[in-house]
Amino acid sequence: MSIEVKGVRKRFGSFVALDGIDLAVPAGALLALLGPSGSGKTTLLRIIAGLEVPDAGTVRHDDADITDHAARDRQVGFVFQHYALFRHMTVGDNIGYALRVRGAPRAEREARVTELLRLIRLEGIRDRYPAQLSGGQRQRVALARALAARPSVLLLDEPFGALDAKVRQELRQWLRNLHDEIHVTSVFVTHDQEEAFEVADYVVVMNQGKIEQVGTPAEVFEHPASAFVMDFLGNVNVFQGRVERGRALAAGLEVPYPQYPHAEARDTAVYVRPHELAVESEPRAESESLEARVVHVNPAGAVVKVELRTELAGQLLNAEIDRERFAALDLKAGDRVFVSPRRVRVFLPDYAI
Amino acid sequence: MSAERVRASGARQDPAWLRRTLIAATLLVVGVLIVLPVVSVFVEAFRNGAGAYWQHLFADPDTRDAILLTLTVVPIALALNVVFGVAAAWAIARFRFRGRTLLTALIDLPFAVSPVVAGLMFVLLFGLQGYFGGFLQRDGYAVMPYLTSALVVVVLGASYAFLRPSSPKLRRGLWAWPRTTVLGGGVILFAGSVLAQRALGIWPSGATLKIIFATPGLVLATAFVTAPFVARELIPVMEAVGPDEELAAVSLGASGLQMFWHVTLPNVKWGLVYGVILCGARAMGEFGAVYVVSGHIAGQTDTMPLRIEKLFQEYDAPGAFAVASLLTLVAIATLLVKSRLARELPQGGHR
Numbered sequence: 001m002s003i004e005v006k007g008v009r010k011r012f013g014s015f016v017a018l019d020g021i022d023l024a025v026p027a028g029a030l031l032a033l034l035g036p037s038g039s040g041k042t043t044l045l046r047i048i049a050g051l052e053v054p055d056a057g058t059v060r061h062d063d064a065d066i067t068d069h070a071a072r073d074r075q076v077g078f079v080f081q082h083y084a085l086f087r088h089m090t091v092g093d094n095i096g097y098a099l100r101v102r103g104a105p106r107a108e109r110e111a112r113v114t115e116l117l118r119l120i121r122l123e124g125i126r127d128r129y130p131a132q133l134s135g136g137q138r139q140r141v142a143l144a145r146a147l148a149a150r151p152s153v154l155l156l157d158e159p160f161g162a163l164d165a166k167v168r169q170e171l172r173q174w175l176r177n178l179h180d181e182i183h184v185t186s187v188f189v190t191h192d193q194e195e196a197f198e199v200a201d202y203v204v205v206m207n208q209g210k211i212e213q214v215g216t217p218a219e220v221f222e223h224p225a226s227a228f229v230m231d232f233l234g235n236v237n238v239f240q241g242r243v244e245r246g247r248a249l250a251a252g253l254e255v256p257y258p259q260y261p262h263a264e265a266r267d268t269a270v271y272v273r274p275h276e277l278a279v280e281s282e283p284r285a286e287s288e289s290l291e292a293r294v295v296h297v298n299p300a301g302a303v304v305k306v307e308l309r310t311e312l313a314g315q316l317l318n319a320e321i322d323r324e325r326f327a328a329l330d331l332k333a334g335d336r337v338f339v340s341p342r343r344v345r346v347f348l349p350d351y352a353i
Numbered sequence: 354m355s356a357e358r359v360r361a362s363g364a365r366q367d368p369a370w371l372r373r374t375l376i377a378a379t380l381l382v383v384g385v386l387i388v389l390p391v392v393s394v395f396v397e398a399f400r401n402g403a404g405a406y407w408q409h410l411f412a413d414p415d416t417r418d419a420i421l422l423t424l425t426v427v428p429i430a431l432a433l434n435v436v437f438g439v440a441a442a443w444a445i446a447r448f449r450f451r452g453r454t455l456l457t458a459l460i461d462l463p464f465a466v467s468p469v470v471a472g473l474m475f476v477l478l479f480g481l482q483g484y485f486g487g488f489l490q491r492d493g494y495a496v497m498p499y500l501t502s503a504l505v506v507v508v509l510g511a512s513y514a515f516l517r518p519s520s521p522k523l524r525r526g527l528w529a530w531p532r533t534t535v536l537g538g539g540v541i542l543f544a545g546s547v548l549a550q551r552a553l554g555i556w557p558s559g560a561t562l563k564i565i566f567a568t569p570g571l572v573l574a575t576a577f578v579t580a581p582f583v584a585r586e587l588i589p590v591m592e593a594v595g596p597d598e599e600l601a602a603v604s605l606g607a608s609g610l611q612m613f614w615h616v617t618l619p620n621v622k623w624g625l626v627y628g629v630i631l632c633g634a635r636a637m638g639e640f641g642a643v644y645v646v647s648g649h650i651a652g653q654t655d656t657m658p659l660r661i662e663k664l665f666q667e668y669d670a671p672g673a674f675a676v677a678s679l680l681t682l683v684a685i686a687t688l689l690v691k692s693r694l695a696r697e698l699p700q701g702g703h704r
Contacts, residue, residue: 077604088619
């Protein structure tokens, strides 16, 4: 079932949580709402679920307008951030609850619970209480409970937020596989860009109650639509500078920027991702590389993270280089190097001029 | 090394003489002020043996009636306060609305007002010279069919609106009726109920409806004085539990009533039981407010505490202590249950 959100607004007192949201989730997609806290992503999720009423705008499922429908009439499965398992019911009763309130016969209920316990690979815990489960187990039980009545939409609020790193990684993979298996339209909220990129088919980046960008993980990562998205997607080096005549000039560097061919110079921030910053031991031609000193090297990981300080402005930079290159350069703290951006991004507020 | 250890333990603990003095002083005060009077109640009650004790309790018809009256008034007041307490706790713990802080303060008002003043307020409202007293005396039973019918229709209407699915697709049977049919049905129900009640003569005609100096007044006074107990116990429990499980139930398809019975009530049940027990104990012992509205008609409006006072005034100390021992037993039982329940309450649930 597809979801369509149109012109949705929501205020809490003077705080604007959602400021005109338009969003379409295609049927069967797994979509991530990504944003910092306070960006309105959870509010949007709760409005789709019917747990919150929008001040303006509509929510549609396929062709039906369900804006005024109560949560229980929406055929939505909702997984809460802190699971919200019924603490006085066993795991089996928790999972079977949606069928119980629908008046399903006991045998059918038991069969569905067994089936779901197998799906979440927790067959042995049927008679335990939520308090006796680990965080990861609770999360999976909450998911099974939400899926019990075969909802047409699955909504997850920070599904892995309260878990430790290893369990989190496993569950992400598991959720992805599960979605490939059952293909229910799913939306999940996260503030972790890595999680969004790894799990989702589509990523929606939100900021201050507005949608900044919608796209596949590759699109959003490769072509961030705004400075905010660029900033939010991970540590990035920012230079203050300007663009003119197809070139970007910042901190003594000059890089081609053909997207801005105009003669009129404009002040702007120039963004360079750590892995797009080349580190060399010899300078290039003038204004093509910056002199810097190595402050810190973190060799633990697939890539080596190098922290640098430019000689001229004293600005801290982050660079990521592969292991072979790191071995060839033989970098140590205090070494003198030259950096040059392979690619820069510039975001101009009214780019259309 | 050993000197250091001595000093370290000295820093953690008060000197032995101070501990012993404080504990002894506490035991002495508790013994003199609490244990001794409680024991003496039972000693006095059984002074003339168990047979006399039994005689005092159940041979005197006025005492028997007083016990029965208390056993009538307390459950009704308790039921009223459970309904009020759950509703008030729900409103305060789950909703944010204008005047919420004021409501929270008002719930505690009966604790702050002297019971005698509370009794006087009811006399002022429902007494013969009061605002409603004259009218009720004259026409109290005549308006009852209308009042009860209106109540029934309002409750049914509210449940109908509450239970109606919000999606037109899911409305079947009764819920598929058009709005006018439902409204018309309500009117017909009201008229039918009024006519039926009048035809059957459920309410006595020609009799006067008395609130003050009668059981309804006792119930009102008792309910007022004990009103805060249930709500006071429930609010912190409901706030500690939080709304997430209720929302989860709703998102899984539960109706409001199902959510309440399956999720809310089991989560707050120990808080509710705790509140009910405190409320019941207090209601049984209530004296001041009841004293004002009762009128002391022996065998009719004397509750147990009022009976105790009357027996005592009549120099029937053994009789007074016999009834007093019953109230004391209730208090001890309450204490035992209460201390067991305190362990069942969730974190932040006990005060």
